[in-house]
Each structure stands twice: as C-alpha cells, then as structure tokens.
Amino acid sequence: MTDLTRTLGCCYYPEHWPRSVWAEDARRMAETGLTWVRIGEFAWGRLEPAPGELRFDWLDEAIWTLGEAGLKVVLGTPTATPPRWVLDKHPDMLAVDAMGRPRKFGSRRHYCFSHEGFAAESDRIVTLLAERYGRNEHVAAWQTDNEYGCHDTTISYSEAARVAFRGWLRRRYPGAGNDGDIDALNAAWGNVFWSMDYRDFDEIDLPNLTVTEPNPAHALAFRRFSSDQVVAFNRRQVEIIRARSDAPITHNYMGRITDFDHFAVGADLDFASWDSYPLGFLEDRAGASVETQRAYARQGDPDFQALHHDLYRAVGRGRMWVMEQQPGPVNWAPHNPAPLPGMVRLWSWEAFAHGAECVSYFRWRQAPFAQEQLHSGLLRPDSQPAPGLEEAAQVAREIAQAPLVAHAPSEVAIVFDYDADFAWTVQPHGAGLSYFGLVLDLYKAMRALGLSIDILPATTRDFTGYRLIVAPGLMHMSEALKQALTGAGAEVLIGPRSAARNADMSIPVPLPPAIPGLDVTVSHVESLRPDCPEPLDQCGAFTLYREALEGTAKVVERTASGTPAVMREGRITYMGGWPDAQVARRIIASLCERAGLDTLVLPEGVRRRDTGAERFWFNHSTESTQVEGLELPPLSVTRQTL
Amino acid sequence: MTDLTRTLGCCYYPEHWPRSVWAEDARRMAETGLTWVRIGEFAWGRLEPAPGELRFDWLDEAIWTLGEAGLKVVLGTPTATPPRWVLDKHPDMLAVDAMGRPRKFGSRRHYCFSHEGFAAESDRIVTLLAERYGRNEHVAAWQTDNEYGCHDTTISYSEAARVAFRGWLRRRYPGAGNDGDIDALNAAWGNVFWSMDYRDFDEIDLPNLTVTEPNPAHALAFRRFSSDQVVAFNRRQVEIIRARSDAPITHNYMGRITDFDHFAVGADLDFASWDSYPLGFLEDRAGASVETQRAYARQGDPDFQALHHDLYRAVGRGRMWVMEQQPGPVNWAPHNPAPLPGMVRLWSWEAFAHGAECVSYFRWRQAPFAQEQLHSGLLRPDSQPAPGLEEAAQVAREIAQAPLVAHAPSEVAIVFDYDADFAWTVQPHGAGLSYFGLVLDLYKAMRALGLSIDILPATTRDFTGYRLIVAPGLMHMSEALKQALTGAGAEVLIGPRSAARNADMSIPVPLPPAIPGLDVTVSHVESLRPDCPEPLDQCGAFTLYREALEGTAKVVERTASGTPAVMREGRITYMGGWPDAQVARRIIASLCERAGLDTLVLPEGVRRRDTGAERFWFNHSTESTQVEGLELPPLSVTRQTL
C-alpha cells in the first residue's frame, strides 16, 4: 500500500481544436473526474512550423487553461512526428525497411534511431520544451516521444544504422586502441561456417536481403544494437528534461512490442506507462485462437492486458500508468468492433487492480480528420458524450471510494527477458514458435488458477519472498542468474530452451541447460507441426516444440512413449517442451502445491487479482457466474477488501 | 425501344495472320452473322516499327478487305502498347508500382498517365490514324486505347505523377496567382494531426511507402487525381478523333475496375462498351463465395455481368456494347474452365436483354503465340470452329427474329459512385469491406426478387420515373444530391456510411448522414469479424459493419439486442449496416411493397430482365426449373414479348 491515489486522465490535442473550446473541454474533463491530461506529443509542426520559427504561445495558453481547471499536465516531447522540414534538412534520416525501402514522410515515426542529425534536432526541440515548461506549475509529468517501436520502427536498415552498427560491434568486440577485434567477432559468431569471416568491421553489412538466412549471431547482434539505439535515444531526452525539471518522466510503451529492451529504457524513467487497446490487440497481437477472438471480440483477451500491466509495473519499478486506454472502437485493427457496455470500466479497474496509478483515456474527443478519425474518444466529434464517457465518470466516482494505489509483492513471479525474445525471433526453429507466446501461455495457465503474478527482469538476483518462479525459454542465462534461481529458495520452473545459447548465439558445450545442481541435459530438440503434438503420459501434450532430455534428475512427467518430458532436481523443474493449456495448468498447479500456494480453478472468462489490500474479481464473460459463493455478473468488476 | 438493331461482332488482329487468309476470315465472319470487327488496338509496333517510320498499307488493306465482306470496322487507337522505341525516347514514361518499382516493358499498359512525353506520342499516333481513317467508309466506330486501369495501371507512383499531383492539388486548393493555398490544404486534410503540415505544395509526396497509413485525405486526393489523369488522357484522344471523324467513339472498359471514374470518361464518349469474361471474373473479381464459385465455375456469377451491363448502359447514357465477350476458356484467371454448352449464347442474350447494341466476341481466332495463346476464340488456332462459333451463329440467327435494341427506363435504380469506391478503398475500416461489394450484394438481392434495374451516377438530380432508389454507401453526398433524393418522390434506401465524410475525407459535424427530413444520426461505427455478425431481431444479420443509430425517425428493424438497425422517415430509409442476403432481400422486398412494385422470389440461378418490350428469363443452373408456369431448361434463355 502506498500513499499514491488512483487517478484518471485523458489525452488531449489543443492544437486540433479552436482555442475557444479549450476552457469548456477542461471544465468537462474535471467534471468527469479526470485528474491528468496528456498533451503535446505530436505537436512539433505547430510548435516549430519552420526551422527555428518557434510558436509556443498556444501551448502556454493551453497548459494554463487546463491547469486553471484543476488538471495536471503530462507534456509529451513531439519527436515521433518530425515535420516535413526536418526531413528536408536531413534527407537520409528516414528509417529503411528490411526490403531496403526508405519509409517515407506522411504518417509518423519516420526517423531512424541511428541518425545523428535527427538526434540533434530531437535534442534541440526537447531542450526548448524543457527550458520553457520544466518549472511550469501545471506540468506535473513528462512523456518522451510516443510508442517507441510502433509500426515496426525499432529496426532500420539505413546507412546511418549500418555505420552505427559497425561502431557498436567494435565496442562489443574491443581490440587494441579504438578499433575492435575482428578476429574475436569472427570466432564468436562462427563465421568460418560459410566463409563469412570479415577482415575489418567496415566489411560488415546489415543482415537483411541475404540469399538465405544470415548468421543468427549476426542477426541477434543487430537486434541488440537496435534495442540499444532506442535506449540511447530515450536517454538523451531524459537527461535534457531532468536537468530542467523535477517532474517525473515516463514513456508510453505500446502493447506487444518486444524488439527493444523495455527494462533498459525503463531504467532511465521515473515510472512506466503503456497504451492499452484490448480490442485492437485481440486479432493481431494477442496470439489468441480463433475461438477466443470470436468469444471475446468485444471484450479483448482476458489475460493480455493483465500481462502488460504486470510487465510495466516491473519496467517502472513499481510505478505504472495506462497512458492510453481504449474508450470505444479503434480504427487500426483488422476489425474494429465496439466494446460491450461495461468493458471500459472493467479495463480501467483491471489496470488499478494491477497497480496502475492512473488510467488515461485516449482520447478526449474523437478527431474528425486524418488517420485516426475512426478512433473513438470520450466525446464524439460533435462534442456529445460517447459511450465511454459515462463509464469513465463511473470509475471516477468509484475510485473516490477506493482511492489508494494498493499493491504488494506477489508470491509468484515470471521472469521476462527481451533478449530471449530477440533470440527466439532470430531463430524460432519452427513456424509459430515465439518467446512472448510461450510466456503468455504460462501466464494464462497461472491466471486461470487464480494467481497474482509479478514480472521480473532477467537481471534479478534477489528473489526473496517468491515461492514460485516461472522462467521459461530464457535462451541466454548468465551464471549469476542460474545461481540466483537455484538459490532462490522457491520452486523454479524453467525450460524449454533455457540457457540454450551462449551470449553470441552458439550452443554451449557442455550442452544446455548446464545448471549446477540440476542433472538434466537437452540432447536434441525438435519443432513440431501444430497437428503433430507430442502427447504426454497423463493427458495433454507438448505442442510445436520439444526436447529430448537426459540426466539423473527425477522424471516428473513422461511423454506417452515414455521419454522424459519434465524433470526435477531439488526445487528446479525443467520442462522439456511447449505445454498446451492442460499441461501448463497441471505443471503450475503441482508446483503451487509444492510451494504451499493456494490455487483455484476459475470459470471461463473469470480472473482475479490480489493487491496487498484488496481482492478483485473480473468477469469477462457475457454470462454471470458464481465463484466461492460470490455472484459475478456479466462483464463485471467485484472488489473485496482483504 | 430504339431503332438500333442488335448486332454481333468479333475482335480481329490482321497483323497476326498472313494477308492471304484475311479475305477468307472476313467471309466466314459475315457467314457467321457478325456485323462488326474491331481491329488495330495493339498494332502500334506494326504501324510505326521505328520512330516516324509509318506503315499503314497493311491496315488500309485489312480495312478494305473486311469492309468488302460487308463488315463494319471498329478501329482502336494502339496506345495501350507503345513499342519499345517509345520507351527508349522516354525512359521515365514507365508507371511505377506502390513499392516504387518501375513497371517494365514486355507486356502492355506500361505507360504512366501523367507522363507528358508519352501523352504527346499518343497524340501523334492518334492524329495519324484519325487523319488517315477518319473518313474511311468502313471505319464505323473508334475505340480509344484498351481497358484503362487493367493490371492495376490507373495509379502510378512515378516522378511524373508526383509533379502532376502537385499541380492538381494547387488547382484544387487555389490561392492567389497561379499558386495554390497550402494552408487551405493543410486545414482541409487535418494535417495538424501528426505534424504533417506542408509549407509548400512541392513538399507533398505521393502517399506510398509511408511508415503507417497516410492521411486518408491525402490518399483520397491521390486517387481522385489518378482518375482525372485517365479522364484527361482519354479526352485528348477523343478530341483528336472527333475533329477528324464522324464515327462514334467508345472505350472498352474492363470489368470490376473501379479506380477511375467511368462516368467521367464516358461523358466524352458516344457510347460505352465493356469486356465481359464471366468465368475469368468469377474467382478473383466477383467476390463470390466459395460455394458460388464451385456451383457456377462454368457459368459465371449470375449477377456480376448483369450489373456491369446496367452500369455501362448508364456510362454510355443509354448506349452500351460488349466489346469483348468470352467465347470459351480464358488464360488469365486462377483456374480457366470451359463454359458449359449454351453459356456463350446465354451471356450474349443477357447482354442484349440489358440493352447491348452489339456483342463482340474476343477473339475471332485463338492466337497460337504470346501471352494469350490459351485464350480461346471462335476459331481454334488451326482455323477449325471452336465450340463458341456455333453458339454465336445461333445467336445471330435468333437476333434476326428480335432485331431491335429494346430498352425502357426501369422503375428501380441503384446509384453508383466511383468516388465512394475510392473512399471505401482508402478507408475500409475493416477487412473485407468494399463499396463495390456492398452494391453487388444489394444488386443481387434486387435481382433475386426479379427486379430490372437502372444504374445512375451520383450526379443525378432528376429521379423522375423511379419508384425505388437504392443508394448505399455513398460516403460523399453533396447537399444537392441529398435534396434530389429526398425530393425524388420515390422510396429511397441509403446507408451505411452515407454522407459519412465531407469532400476532404473528414467526418462532418453535425454527424452523418445529416439529411434534412431524416432525423437519424450515426453516433458511432464498428467493423465486425466475419464470424461475429450482428443478428437482427427478425432473422439474418448485419455482417462486417454496423452503425449505432440515434434520432426520432421510425425504427423499422432492430438488432437482436434491441438497438435501431434500420430507420425511416417519410420515404427515406436508412440502413445502419451491411445486410446479409436475408436482410437485404427483406428490406428490398418491403420497400418494393411500399413503392407498389411487384417482386417475385426467383429460384436459385434464375434471373429475369424486362426491357420496354420484352421479358427475358435466364436459367444459369444446370437443373431445369419452373417459374410462373414457364419451364426453364438448364442454361437457357427464354424471351417473352410484353
């Protein structure tokens, strides 16, 4: 339990509307019960319509008007939308796609993270904003840029990226003087394999458009580099702002973006926030089955948002907001249905249950123009209330009764590692295999058993307080992590692919996972057709992927043909495949029993979440149901004080 | 009833065959009962094999030989196939695809409509032809170019297009002097949205390869511009010919091409013609279900051709030909089966029933070489009769018994608007949504009820004589059109998405449709998964798309959950979703009842069409059936005099 209060907010674009309506908008926001208003993050073109021609007066007035109404401002840096003239100054600043095509001006996020000229423009505009508003009484928080990585923009195959990548490699494989050690790189990557040895770092190209797949070591290095470029870009903004403002700084991450290390970016932030679009995510990001997509078309996947809440709570070291909350239909998914009545409220409360300090709706009023004209807001384009407004107001009334942000560490944790996701992406080994998907499947199994979950980065060394740690698919495990897990005093579930590669993406010898105190060896691996799962002895199966296990550890589960499927030594359990829902639940349930954790098999669509002080029940289903004597109406939130 | 007679024709390529066979070919054409022969439209390379080296003698002889046999010639301008040397003179004349790749020489239609150098070459060769043959006694009609837009050639992302688009925008948003008003454009497009404001028209790029979707206003403007370029290109040809010939001028449109305004091109023509390939269209253009594709694999979709006949009758202001009629298997569809016996006759009569003056088979003799060597003709490559020849001869005998082109206005109309199709394409809002598809679905419902239909452009203001007007999906509705429809004295069906955008692709405020005398407001919209339709109260459902409706108009249909689905005030009915076949028929049937129009539920595969003087029954099914006491044999045409 902290002394922070639960708040609501919205995203607002004063530059989209006549000044005459700002005050009335602000008044209605406050009346709705909103506390925060985020502004400015796409306004570069109106702040600096031509090089050096600064027009901050309107923003001064907008901030003042909102502040006067009692609202607190989150001010965004506008670097996600550099105006056309920035491109004219730096014609090679565009990101380049994997097919070698520059990604043109005309939407947003068209810059390459590696372009120094653009980075300098970013420094300049951020400095100007921080200097002007750093001490503004109404600017109570900052947001850097907007949704790094959205629209597949983390990775760029530009000339700027090529040059920067070579420098990054020189530093990763350092040699004498300022230059790198190219022999070290060749050895680490196994470039001998197809005569791919380099004689100089300047011979190294970006790993796109190769005849067949590039060296996975090469591809992984490029992904790590690309991630580091995002971290560095963000850090420049943070440092500029922090030198000029005491307000906390955040970034609004986008859901299901895993191609840069959110923990590493988050380390520079004061709190994390993310943009939650449950219906938008359902069809193309949540990896849900067709049945789930149909059943939850207007509710969203029951676990996908929760996973992100838990993840960003970790990224923010305990502090998390939803910066953009879907309030009605969006415009960008394959299909864009309206949420069922009650879902906006349910999603809001779910965020609070997972520790959110603020839920901020995107956006205040639907814009009648441009790309997102079919993205609903709390108001319709004609300023009439949209269906989400009343639900937001209801939440505002309800949080007044439960104002404090309550959260306590859980007893159950999942370790999430972006580097593992990079490695699985570079080398899935079979169609349909993804690290994120594996984590989500285990998260679902844990949620279906009623558990409340913390997410931890792979850099965690102190697991005190956890009784169950689930750490699947960590392809890279440092010795320190292995040691921390084996010494955690908790039940630990690892595998498949745990420690399967060394830091340069080679198979280590002795073979994986090579964990002291766990006599299990993965002797070979196989990926499986979806219609050829490997049945286990009891029921259920490994799907898509399995490993052949050897060793003296105890065999906990076997395949139907009798080979080891899950093995355990002490408190470390190794799972030699991708479990289907049945197997995942069985393994988790048995580990909970060993750990002395209570589980409860929840009805379809029902989820619960305990904070330190409260227990929440969420029913995502359109049927009412009973659980533990409680009647849970359809699409409902039930809050109990513990 | 006009005094025009029904005729047949064929497409012929004298340049493909030795001169020695021309006379015999001509004789057999006449013997088969053909009147017309179209020639010349791909012959540029043989008319001008090198720059300025003109060889018209063979064409002189070919026209004379055909004319001597009693045939009338349609002479095509050969601009769809500029020879290689034209490209060498104008290396940048190639169209460029959306991925930025020039579309190379080696097939046809490789020119960009915006290239001035090529347009001058077009002027030159058309002038030469018109001067030589404008008064030729056998040249009784002209065809401009060939199938504008075929192979996705309307839209080009070339440098020439970029320059021309900027000029077009300057004219659309005029400012002082010759320059445009860039602020007006920025305001109209809502470029403030993502800092997309321009400072000059020369900053505006083509809307391809943007990071995420471009501004829909930008994309729509580019589509309108691209359409206008086709209109302008065609007009230059028409003006050159008309100054030198009194023969009527047409263009042969291709089926299911909607990316330029056929009405606007048609306004410059004397009559419209189109190329009808029922089996070729079935799999990839008619949008038919898999069941329909299977059931009608050798007959074609029962409504797709009819819709085009009606459309081109409108484009030709009452005058319509089928310039190319499929006579057997084609070569270019995913699968290319042979028509069932009788279908060539059925298709021919169907065209006449819809007002065609001529049905011209493509082609006289199958070419044994080059791209269309597997496209059948009336003759096989060895000059033996192909199966289609006898069916053509039978039609020739039959039209001698019913010679006059009979048509009278229908009492039922569909409004078709290319600009609406552009807008739906730019912003479908959900996978599977298309304006053409919506119109086709309603057309099918009307046909299944036995109605004969006129198609009208959205520029229509006088709806006199119509008792039912169906105008779905008109995203842009001028005030004049709204007024004309509300004052039409007919039952009018509009929606969904009617008047949903202003002329610059923004949502209007007050919200759509904002039609005086119809108190209906679309408060929000949603697109739906195909497996999540919105069931209606009675039976059937809205699929893929629906709108939330408000207002005081009478609720005619409700969704199963009780919200308004169809509303009516006076004689204007607003349909708030995409109806499935059941709903579409029910709505149309009830409107017909209100309008005092008779309907008849036709058996599967049976269609009827009334001209002013005749009633035709077509049975596309392989089963014979009875309707109104008539026995309709399989694959048959039955003609009744009214």
Place this chain on the structure above:
Amino acid sequence: MTDLTRTLGCCYYPEHWPRSVWAEDARRMAETGLTWVRIGEFAWGRLEPAPGELRFDWLDEAIWTLGEAGLKVVLGTPTATPPRWVLDKHPDMLAVDAMGRPRKFGSRRHYCFSHEGFAAESDRIVTLLAERYGRNEHVAAWQTDNEYGCHDTTISYSEAARVAFRGWLRRRYPGAGNDGDIDALNAAWGNVFWSMDYRDFDEIDLPNLTVTEPNPAHALAFRRFSSDQVVAFNRRQVEIIRARSDAPITHNYMGRITDFDHFAVGADLDFASWDSYPLGFLEDRAGASVETQRAYARQGDPDFQALHHDLYRAVGRGRMWVMEQQPGPVNWAPHNPAPLPGMVRLWSWEAFAHGAECVSYFRWRQAPFAQEQLHSGLLRPDSQPAPGLEEAAQVAREIAQAPLVAHAPSEVAIVFDYDADFAWTVQPHGAGLSYFGLVLDLYKAMRALGLSIDILPATTRDFTGYRLIVAPGLMHMSEALKQALTGAGAEVLIGPRSAARNADMSIPVPLPPAIPGLDVTVSHVESLRPDCPEPLDQCGAFTLYREALEGTAKVVERTASGTPAVMREGRITYMGGWPDAQVARRIIASLCERAGLDTLVLPEGVRRRDTGAERFWFNHSTESTQVEGLELPPLSVTRQTL
C-alpha cells in the same frame, strides 16, 4: 550387378574444429564403418583469407589425417561461398532477385552465374585446388560447388545476366555475321502480339517486373539461358579439375530443384550425387497433402526420395550417391521434427536399393554455431553420439553382408524433362499445376503397384528393354522423340500437354499432340478448381486440368459426361487430364496388364524395389503389416535375394 561396393560416408569440416580433434574424429569415422569423407566445399575463406594469400597447410594436414585413418576424401570446390573480399573486388557479382534487389553477402550462393569476373575467380581457386590435390593419394573424388540452385539461385536478374542473355539470344537466333537475327526472334516469339517487337537484341530486357505476364516465349528463353549458365559454370570447373586429376567428379544436387537441366550438368560429371533430407522436404517440397504431412512427419514422404534416387541414377548414367543424408532433425524446414527410430537406417537402405554407391551423412558433428547450429549430425556438439550414429553403424555392419551395388535396368520407365518443367512453370495455366507434381503423382501410382522404375531423359532414343514407358506432360517433344516412343515396342503413356508447344513456346498447328500413328487431337484445354474435378465414367476424376480430345483413336476411358478422357492407338495411350490417385493407378495397372508386367497393390506406407539381384521391402508406416506372406515390421527394411 557391378563390382562397386556399397559404402558409407560423412561430411566433415576440419576448419570448424581444433586440429587436435581431427585424428580422433577420423578414427571414430572409420570405427563407425564409414569409407568416405567430404570436405572443403565452404572453406574458401580459410584457404584464401585475403586476395592471393593462400593457406593450404591446414587442408594438407586434414586430408593427410583423414587418409591416414583409412578414409577416402571427396574434395569440394569452395565456390558456393566466395569470401567477402571477392565481393569487394566484384561489387556487381551479386545475384539479383525477381524484385530487382541484389542478394547480399552474409550467407551463401550470393554470386550470379553470369558474372565473368566471379567466374574467373572461380577458375582461379579451382585451379589452385586441383593443382595441389589433383594427384593426392587420399583425394578420391571431387565435388563441384554445392547444391546449384539452392535458395532459388539459378535465376538472377542482374545486369551481368541481362548482357549474357542477349548474347545467348543472338546465338539462338543467329543471323549474318556475329549478330543475331532479331526478326527471327520476333517471329518465333510472336512479338507482334502486343507490339513487343524488338529492333535489336540490345533492346531485350529480362522478363521480370513487367506490368502483366511477359511473353511466355521470353520467359522460357530466359529459363533455358539460366539453365545453360549453370551448365557452363560447372563445366569450367570440371575441365580444370579433369586436366589435373584422375579422380571422378560429381556435384551434389539438391532435392526438388528443377530450374536447371540436371542431365546437362550431369553429362560433364562422372557420377551424380544428391542431398536427401526426407523430413526437411516433406512440408515444403514434396507437395504432399496435409494428411500425408501429418502421417509421415517423422518418416518423410514414402516416394519423394525414391524418385530422386531414380532420377540421379539417370543423371549419373547409372552411378549415384547420396552425398548428404539427413541423420536427425534439420534446421531449415517450417517444422523440424526428429526422425523416428529406424528411419535413418531405412533411408540409407532405400538409397542402396535404388543403386546408390555411397550414402554420406551430413554431417559428422553438429556445429554449435552459425546458420545450421540446429542441424543434427552423427555426433552432438559435445562429441557424444547422436541417435543417428548407431543407425549408421548398423547400416555399415549390414552392407558388409550385402556389399555389392546391384542394379539392373527396370522394365518400366518414366521420361523426365527439365525443359518441360520450365514450360509448365512459365505457363501453368491454372493454380496448382506443375510438371514435377504430375510426374510425382504418376510415380506414386506406379510405386503403389510395386513397380521398380527407371528415369530417362527426353533425349533418349533407344528404349530397348522397356515394356512400359510413362512420359506425361512433355510440352516439348521433338519429332525424333515422338518417333522413338512410337517405335519403342512398349506400352507408352503420354499426355496431358504432350507436344503442346513448339520449341519457341507456341501452339503448333496441326494441333497437339500431332503424333504419327495416334489420331488424337487436343481441341481445347481447361484448368479446374481443386473442388471442381472432372469425374470419369468409372470412378476417380481428372483434377486441376483436362483436355478435350478428338480423333479416331480408341476411347479407353470417358468422362462421366461421355467425352473422351483417355484414348489409345496401337501401343500409345493418351491421357487427357491430370489423374487423381485412383485414375492414375487404374491406368497404370491396365497398361501393365497389356505389357505383361506383374503388379501388386501395396499396403499404405509399404514400398518395394527390385535391383537386378535383390528385392527390398520398405515399411514407412508405424504399423507392422503383411504382404505376400512376409511380415514387415514398422519402419523396417527387408531384403530378399532374388
């Protein structure tokens, strides 16, 4: 029966491992019973790490070490992996894909076959190797390059290819002096069709990125040219080696690569070899149904490898190896399961049953690094035995009991023609139609009847000894081939599409097949939807493709609607469509009966193969079964001496 012995081998990369382990590796290879070891084919970077800087000492030692252990070396030329510096010397040597993108360095096979500069580098390195090792006592065979055509590398749209193609065309259409006859080309291709006539060979571009399909004559010429470039490239290597060594020369072909003429390359070799990856092939190359893919996910398609064995026995004029045999899971297929126990042995024996002299496993030890780190070997990365090792050792023990390579000509042959495959690829006429697929379907039908099959090139003129010749889909048939087949004294099955095009890809007149002594004419053709097969009178159907047949030949089978389906005159049977499995078996069975050949309907998954001296039974199924009184255990090989 020859005096050659059956041997085993493996692929080894001494450059991947410390010198210290070479001797032990060699010892274990010999102990396992291996005779051959292939090395060197990707080692250019270690042989010549910088231009002209030669380092052959390690290879000297490796060869010596292996030879000392009693192993014989196959030495590969390393031209499939030119080092980075070769590219720097020849920046335009990269192959270019059909979209116009250079295929970058970073994997392998990045050279264009038409690049003269690279060809000279290839000459140089091959010369150096041949001079140094041509007389080495341990180098007992040579392999040129590696898997020509793999990763779609036969065809390149580079500038070098464009220039070379023009030269090739000049030679194909020769004129006065050194120049070609452009009019002859225009006439042969039918370039009049869409004004595609050229005035000079230098106007001819490569047939990619055209607006719609290019002229099939153009596309076919480019495929033939591309094939010839591979032949010429290989021949240069062969000539260099042969001048310096008496050891036999081979190339390791890759399965299911049909875009160059393997017979033509094979004519320059001493024996053929191929790389057999049954599980890798199953999902993406064998064209197997989903049911087969599921049922044989861990066994591979029961006929696909056999077809290749027979094919390469023909390519090698009786001499065939498997140079790379899958020993466990591979890394590169959509899914990569492990073979069932026994399959490595079964695959090995299957190769021997089809005439292989050597089965060489790829690879000795799994590499822990680079692209193929998940490709298993006989040893694991930690040098422990992988599951395949013991099966290889078992085969080694078994061949000691049956040492001689036994094969005798079969009485049944399939004619396989790469040029036909080019033509079907250029002009499939319907989705799903492929020449290779048609041949495979007929091969499967013949195998299911227990036949042992020879494959013959279309250049065969002497068919002595064959009683049944199956020659489907030969789009190009020379008069000499027609004559040889009709005079073969065997039952001959041809069609569909036999002799359907002349040498320049035009339909011949008189219409096909125009075979003297067979009064059958294909009057028209149609391609069919998979769900619209053409049922035959008895049972089964033609799928995807059928032809309308005329003529006085006897109708052997009819369609359900009574039209001729299969016709026969004398001993030539013409099949007017693509038979489904039922029809294919019925036609083959009836021809066998006419030819006096015994057939036996084999149970699902069972196949047999007769050599001159032995009969082999293979059971690919996981069930045991009985056939002719024999009990065939699951996944078993049964060898009977005849």
